[in-house]
Amino acid sequence: MGFEEVNSKMVRATVTPGVRLFSQRGAMLAYRGEVTFTPDLLGGQGGVMSMIGRRVANESTPLMTVEGDGTVFFGHGGHHVQVIRLSGDTLYVEADRLLAFEGTLEQGTVFLGSQGGVMGMVRGQVSGQGLFTTTLKGHGAVAVMAHGGVLEVPITPQRPVHVDPQAYVAHHGDVRNRLSTALGWRDMVGRGSGEAFQLELSGSGAVYVQASEEKL
Numbered sequence: 001m002g003f004e005e006v007n008s009k010m011v012r013a014t015v016t017p018g019v020r021l022f023s024q025r026g027a028m029l030a031y032r033g034e035v036t037f038t039p040d041l042l043g044g045q046g047g048v049m050s051m052i053g054r055r056v057a058n059e060s061t062p063l064m065t066v067e068g069d070g071t072v073f074f075g076h077g078g079h080h081v082q083v084i085r086l087s088g089d090t091l092y093v094e095a096d097r098l099l100a101f102e103g104t105l106e107q108g109t110v111f112l113g114s115q116g117g118v119m120g121m122v123r124g125q126v127s128g129q130g131l132f133t134t135t136l137k138g139h140g141a142v143a144v145m146a147h148g149g150v151l152e153v154p155i156t157p158q159r160p161v162h163v164d165p166q167a168y169v170a171h172h173g174d175v176r177n178r179l180s181t182a183l184g185w186r187d188m189v190g191r192g193s194g195e196a197f198q199l200e201l202s203g204s205g206a207v208y209v210q211a212s213e214e215k216l
Contacts, residue, residue: 002102002141003074003083010075011083011143013066013100020103021066023074027099033070040065066100074100079145082208086172089205090137093144093170102140110135144170148211160202163209173205 003011013021015035022040040063066072075081076099084091086105101107110133136142144150146169155161155175165179178200201207 002085003100003143005081005083006073008080008149009078010073011081011100013072013074015066015068015070015072017069019067021072021100022063022103022107023066023072023100024076024098025062025064027064027074027076028066029073029075031070031072033068035066035068035070035072037064037066039063074143076145079147080149080210082144082146082150082169084142084144084170084172084208086136086138086140086142088139089172090135091142091170091172092133092135093142095134097144097146097169098134099143099145101136101142104140105136105138105142108135108137109133144208146208146210146212151209151211153207153209155201155203155205155207157202157204160200161207162198162200163207165197165199167209167212168199169208169210171201171205171207173203175201175203175205175207177201 003013006012010029015021015033023037025039028037081099092110150169153161153163155171155173171177179197
């Protein structure tokens, strides 16, 4: 099971009987064998509350349930694809960056303000991303999308990491996020991301950063 990177823009997944995958609608490029694709009406492992979270956040990213016996190739829009493997921890990722993930992972939704307070809410507005972020927890693999490649940056207690909010893709571990700025509030009016805002991540874990600030 799991995902294997075919190239920078495509992953291959082996589907076996009794085991499910979830993918973004339109992510299937090709498949071999007896594989079925059906709309996921329960919002993955997160159930109805996960769907509500996505709707409140205006994240129209419906999922497909993938089952059967065969091989599936996933990709979307020519975006770079990065495989992240979880070993019991939680991955925080924007819903529109999810390409596919294993059904062994528990899906949920977290309000950014719960991690970063009011500044976490501001981050959602500034980056153009929703105030809700998808969480995936447990043991399994996740394929996420980004522009221009992905860099994994370690986060340690002694060395927090500062990221442009629009370059942020995902993070995992025991990590806190806080939006900071080098400018005063009056200077920020009408400005977007870039050096005006910095997302500070502290604790122990890793953050995934894309090479381009272009939104998906």
